[in-house]
Amino acid sequence: MSEKYRFDTMSLHSGHVPDKETGSRAVPIYQTTSYVFKDTDEAAALYNMEVGGHLYTRISNPTIATLEQRLASLDGGVSCVACSSGMAAMHLVVTAICSNGDHIVASNKMYGANINLLQHTMTRFGIETEFVNPNNLEEIEKAIKPNTKLVFGEVIGNPGLDVMNVPEVAKICKKKNVPLAIDATFNTPFLMKPISHGANIVIHSLTKWIGGHGIAIGGAVINGGNFDWGNKEKFPTISGPHFAMNGISFWEEFGPSALTAKIRAEGMYNFGPSLSPNNAFYILQGIETLSLRMKKHIENTKMMLEFLKENEAVSWLRHPDLENHPDHKIAKKILPLGSGSIIVFGIKGGRDAGKAFIENVKLSSHLANVGDAKTLLIHPGSTTHSHLSSEAMKMSGLTDDMIRLSVGLEDIEDIKIDFEKGFKAAAKILSKRS
Amino acid sequence: MYKDFKGNKVYFSTGGLNLVNDKETLCFVHGAGQNHYSFTQQIRYFVSQGYNVVAPDFPSHGFSEGNQTTSIEEDMLWLAELLAFLKIEKATFIGHSQGCLTILELAEKKPELVMGLVFVAGAMSIPVNDFLIDTSINNPEKAYDFMVTWGQDSYGSFSISDWPGHNHLAEGNAVMKMNDPSVLSTDLKSCNLYENGKQAASKININCLAVLAKFDMMTPLKKGLQMVENIKQCDYKILECGHFLPIEKPKELNALIKNYLISLK
Structure with a gap:
């Protein structure tokens, strides 16, 4: 080239x-x-x-x-x-x-x-x-x-x-x-x-x-x-x-x-x-700041992955930079700087817990976009795919407990605090059920 | 347009139209490691201006098959034979870089074919340093990179173009990759070997045009001006761009060629 x-x-x-x-x-x-x-x-x-x-x-x-x-x-x-x-x-x-x-x-x-x-x-x-x-x-x-x-x-x-x-x-x-x-x-x-x-x-x-x-x-x-x-x-x-x-x-x-x-x-x-x-x-x-932003997106994504990995409210976590991701080796080879700033994870308590989480975070925006400078979230089970049964969602490769997170450029500590509020609300749903 | 010529499939662009007998012909002659795409913004423009255009891919270049020529003299003979095959008796030749050497040689050896001559980023001799020749032999793609980056001034390097959305550097590289990997080194050696340019230039008896590039790192402006001095009647213009002038300054070049063609009439 x-x-x-x-x-x-x-x-x-x-x-x-x-x-x-x-x-x-x-x-x-x-x-x-x-x-x-x-x-x-x-x-x-x-x-x-x-x-x-x-x-x-x-x-x-x-x-x-x-x-x-x-x-x-x-x-x-x-x-x-x-x-x-x-x-x-x-x-x-x-x-x-x-x-x-x-x-x-x-x-x-x-x-x-x-x-x-x-x-x-x-x-x-x-x-x-x-x-x-x-x-x-x-x-x-x-x-x-x-x-x-x-x-x-x-x-x-x-x-x-x-x-x-x-x-x-x-x-x-x-x-x-x-x-x-x-x-x-x-x-x-x-x-x-x-x-x-x-x-x-x-x-x-x-x-x-x-x-x-x-x-x-x-x-x-x-x-x-x-x-x-x-x-x-x-x-x-x-x-x-x-x-x-x-x-x-x-x-x-x-x-x-x-x-x-x-x-x-x-x-x-x-x-x-x-x-x-x-x-x-x-x-x-x-584009003028693309490389600066991407570096920060990747840095924040790494910290967010660590945070979510340790969190009891999270039932599963998926990102190509994680060793347990099925395509981790390929990602390491073709995306050596990082595999982007989207993280998907499951929330304990299923669809209702996911809904509670989404409704209780404030700093992270609940909307249908990714790649903004701001942290974005969506819970397909209560929004884009709410009309589908759990089985139908599985057919589309989705689960009803799944949250899609687009990691933004904020100070990641503030996003973690925001997430804790959402997790607390989700935990209430889970405890009510049990 | 494809033709079987001398036992091989040969391609020459005519800008999408058939050649017509009663039209004047312009023949565009590409440079080292290039093909007819060097003149993308000239070919169809001059077809629309009412000319026959023939822009051949020399053997092993672009879409043409056949053994590559190994000297400027062979390039000239191949071109003259192609024109005879196409029943073109006379043409105005527009050469770029190595193509300028080819048309200088043609003007001396086959003057009856020449109606006019336009030298674009050319000179009477184009010596090539050993480093570039060695690179073109051992690592052709690296040599393409060198030529493409040296061949553009800063405008070209920043993909600044009148042609919306085009990235000159990558495009120049892709054009060179269309040829066989051995093509560039053979072309560069042909340039290096050619010594008859000064004599050929001194024998030209028609009005010529030289369009030279101020920031040319492949065929320096100084060498282009020496050629102008050696031709009896050669008007010249210097454009603010690099060696790949037909791509960097297409409109300016087209206007200069157009005026030159009018002056021939």
Whole structure:
């Protein structure tokens, strides 16, 4: 990977130098829908993607482009398209590569919305997905069929925290000539860069640790530029003729950046999941401190794990950095700086105790997000999955006593005190029952 | 576009259109370890401007098969034969880096083919230090890293680009990785061996254009200016960027080439 500058420097500078006209040191927010063409030649060249530039913010925008260039450089990708959310990013990838009759192999331990998209929505459009155990290499290889166009997984699964053996899965994908797309939201490029482990496409929900402050929804697709799309029969959407621009082949004209050219020319153009320039700005502010925050997230997570390990109210504890985690060895290898700041644990007393815990913590926020600077919690049994029976929850890989904790940047002693209050309330439920 | 040429599958980009007999032809000649993607932001632009464009991947580069040429003289002959095969009688040649040596040689040996010449980040000779040649033999990927990082000025290194979302460094690296691993060292040795540039330059009798890079660490500006001095009629422009000028300053380069083409008429 060619990098002239190191991670922290790129986090602050990639994609931007002081504005030539105004001297603005910060990235300006280009709050505009469109751009005046210098002449008709330039307009035509932009519409045909002959040269770079901006014509309409649905397709690209200078503030968003700075974010994209920064993300591409941090993840070691050749190019990036930022979009309105992580789910939009995943949809852009699937629709850029797959068509009716195609097949995807995906992890069965992914974020519920990822699974819903593949299992329920894409099937309506004739794209089938076979779900596999992300660390059963044999199962993954067997599941790949001649019409498989994509293998998809998460570095750290949500909410189960399974760690995918990305380098080994990438070897299988390379052998089978299928691109490997990895959702790297939970690790961020600070903890692990999937492209350097052989993945071809990286997807981020920028809403989480990358933005890092719970203020802006965004997503990104980062193209590794390391996949050969040249098989026209297998990947006609990338290497076959495009419906516009004189029927060009993105692979022949854009080479390593073919996928992102396709996403911009079709996905952004026809579906329109554009990011707002303001949100791009907020996310850029987050990236400036990404490494500082990730270090503190990891430090606090370690202390929180120690605290929970010793706590009598906790019935079980799961994090890939713990030796008893089934993927601990893989995590140690591919996530040497730490396996993220999500912890899941069980609370003694089941669903009701979990509910009592959640309702009695004050500093930790009870909400449906992760990766904020603030500590966040959710109890799926009383919220997102409250409609499910204990058995049905087990089928989804969840238990009714499970709490998902997103460790924030507070002084961890204050979070521990907050948790003690929640545990005390949970213990009351347990003692009433006994 | 793929063709069977001299017993091998050869690729040359035409910007997605078929070549048309009555159009002027521009031939883009890539540099060491590169392929037609060096000119991504030129090829389709000039097709839209009404030109035939031929941007070949030399043997073993990019999508082209066949044994790699091992000298600038062989590069020149291969290119001349390809144009004859495509029934192109005359063209304006735009060379980048090593491609400048190839078109200098072509201008001397096959002047009947040459309508115009544009030298981009070029010189009459491109000596390559032993360290880079050794690295390109023993650890090609390390050599790609060196070339890509030396080849961009600080704007490029910070992924600053008019092309939204592009990271020049990683992209340059990916382009070089598309070639066989032995390609770069062979190209660099070809550059190192070439000694006829000064003589070739002195024989050029047409108006030429040189577009040079102020922060060029691969083909230093000083050497580019020496070439300009040796060509009877060579206009030149210096752009504030590094060696990979067609990627770093595409719009400026396109405008200069466009004006030059108008001046030829």
